[in-house]
Amino acid sequence: MKALKSMALTPYHAQPVWCHHCCIRIAPYDPRTVAHGKDYHRDCYAKVLHAQAKSKN
């Protein structure tokens, strides 16, 4: 688990991050939300939350 260790030491913005919702890369300057260890655009996460609320009914 060397990789995990070095990741923790790397500044969060130093590596490319992809949104788990739209699969588009999140730019360092984009508003970003991390939920359950996954990264989302802030807007995409709002959609994810909306979809979850809907499926719960």
Ligand SMILES: [Zn+2]
């Ligand atoms: Zn997105």
